[in-house]
Amino acid sequence: MEIESKQQIAFNYIDTHFEEAVSLWKTIVAMESPFWEKKAVDEVCSYLIQWCTQNGLHACRRYCETTGDGLVVSTQSTNLYRHGIALMAHIDTVHKIGAFGSNPVLEKDGWLYGPGVGDCKGGAVMALYTLLALRESGYTQRPVKLILVGNEEGGRPNNENFLPDELCGSDALFNCETGVNGKIVTSRKASIGAVFTVHGESGHVGHLIDTPANAIREAAYKILELENHSDYKDFIFSCGEIQGGTVFTSVPDKCTFKVNCRIRSKESIPVLEQILTQVAAKSHIPGTTSKVQLTGNIVPMAASSKNNALFAQFDRASRALGYGAFEPVHSGGGSDASYAVMLDIPAICSTGVIAENAHTLRERANIESLRMRAKTHILTILNLAD
Numbered sequence: 001m002e003i004e005s006k007q008q009i010a011f012n013y014i015d016t017h018f019e020e021a022v023s024l025w026k027t028i029v030a031m032e033s034p035f036w037e038k039k040a041v042d043e044v045c046s047y048l049i050q051w052c053t054q055n056g057l058h059a060c061r062r063y064c065e066t067t068g069d070g071l072v073v074s075t076q077s078t079n080l081y082r083h084g085i086a087l088m089a090h091i092d093t094v095h096k097i098g099a100f101g102s103n104p105v106l107e108k109d110g111w112l113y114g115p116g117v118g119d120c121k122g123g124a125v126m127a128l129y130t131l132l133a134l135r136e137s138g139y140t141q142r143p144v145k146l147i148l149v150g151n152e153e154g155g156r157p158n159n160e161n162f163l164p165d166e167l168c169g170s171d172a173l174f175n176c177e178t179g180v181n182g183k184i185v186t187s188r189k190a191s192i193g194a195v196f197t198v199h200g201e202s203g204h205v206g207h208l209i210d211t212p213a214n215a216i217r218e219a220a221y222k223i224l225e226l227e228n229h230s231d232y233k234d235f236i237f238s239c240g241e242i243q244g245g246t247v248f249t250s251v252p253d254k255c256t257f258k259v260n261c262r263i264r265s266k267e268s269i270p271v272l273e274q275i276l277t278q279v280a281a282k283s284h285i286p287g288t289t290s291k292v293q294l295t296g297n298i299v300p301m302a303a304s305s306k307n308n309a310l311f312a313q314f315d316r317a318s319r320a321l322g323y324g325a326f327e328p329v330h331s332g333g334g335s336d337a338s339y340a341v342m343l344d345i346p347a348i349c350s351t352g353v354i355a356e357n358a359h360t361l362r363e364r365a366n367i368e369s370l371r372m373r374a375k376t377h378i379l380t381i382l383n384l385a386d
Contacts, residue, residue, distance in 0.1 A: 003382050006137040010378045013133040018371055022112075024051065025125040025370070028091070029114040030105050033068070035092040035154040041068025044091045045150055048073075048124075055132060064160040068092050068150025072166055073128065075135040075144065084143040085381055086170040086345075087131075088163075088336060089124035089177070089352060090152035092116075094359050111364045118355020118365035123176030124148055126353055126370045130377045139382065142171070152336055155193055155296035163339040170345050172310055172384065174377060175337040176352035179369065184326045185349040186311050187303035189236075191334025192261040193295035194276050196222060198244075200288045202253035213287030215255035216244040221284040226259055229275055236262040236332075237275075262332060269298055301338040303330070306346035314348060317379040323372055351377065 014021075028048070033041040045061065045068065052059035052073055062070040068091070093116030106113040112122070127146045134144060147166050167173065177185075200215035219242065226237040237259055244255030263272050280292040308328065315326045331350070340347035354369035356362075 010133040010137040013136040021129045032097045041150040045069045062162045067156045070150045073146040081169040086173045087127040088147045090120045090149040113364045119178045119358040122365045123352025173340040173347040175349040177350045179352045179354045185331045186307045186328040188301035188331045189262045190300040194259040195293045198255045198290045203251040212251040218285045218288040219255040310346040
């Protein structure tokens with residue numbers, strides 16, 4: 001069957017099932033799933049597995065002990081997955097349950113509002129219907145899989161990272177993260193979490209006769225020292241969480257704080273590690289000790305000619321469909337697309353639904369963009385060379 005015929009069948013499937021796709025989108029957005037609530041994320045995973053089964057898709061759950069489970073979806077068995085096409089999205093979000101009120105989903109003026117509506121549940125639904133449409137068209141040129149992750153936002157320990165295994169055998173990755181109108185991400189900074197634990201010595205403030213081993217005060221010195229290393233180009237250090245103390249009349253003997261670190265290139269990795277190690281080892285307050293633990297993927301999504309070639313094909317498809325040209329951009333935000341680049345797999349990112357205000361209570365996604373982005377993915381995949 002010619003590409004044009006497959007394209008027509010696949011596009012017709014998207015058009016005739018569009019309202020159904022939007023309904024699924026609303027359903028899983030209403031299932032609030034902040035990354036730290038494993039049970040909530042797992043419930044979304046279970047719902048989608050059931051939905052995939054009902055729609056004739058293969059769905060394999062990837063269990064994680066401490067973070068949200070993921071699943072891998074395909075139109076056929078991926079036991080012999082070689083020269084495949086991977087799509088990826090995540091089903092965990094960043095908002096506390098109830099942050100958007102008792103009814104977290106709102107449709108208004110062509111936009112959908114809600115927690116994770118664009119980051120990244122819209123991309124997940126778009127990718128699911130891309131798979132269904134390709135199957136309907138009879139496409140078998142390459143195996144296609146969708147990797148849905150339940151632990152993207154907060155990172156995961158290495159033993160719960162199934163992405164390198166699932167990406168192996170891929171010739172391309174489309175990471176269906178939050179889309180931006182007219183732009184596609186071809187490179188990204190790495191986003192690393194550095195969790196510092198500071199220990200001091202507790203005591204009654206009224207009994208002090210000398211400088212106490214105050215864990216919070218030591219943490220404050222370290223936070224300022226780290227942020228002074230930011231040049232906002234190659235390195236960013238930003239403390240976003242801190243916990244310590246029990247009551248204000250006692251000297252705190254423990255303080256933990258989390259720093260988000262961003263680096264632009266893999267050459268910055270040893271420098272980053274040295275900075276974090278030195279800051280943890282140095283004590284400003286006598287009697288305090290500290291340690292640091294890293295979370296997340298330390299390797300950036302580096303720019304490459306392979307990424308640029310894949311971008312060119314996606315851009316060509318968009319222009320052919322009358323959706324306009326894309327601009328390739330570098331993003332300061334991290335994503336799981338970096339794992340593909342680590343494996344020398346061509347990757348582009350932010351190919352999901354067009355959305356705005358991610359990680360805020362104003363988060364919204366353009367409903368019609370689900371149709372547009374699904375068709376752009378379909379045409380790109382149909383035209384990928386053997």
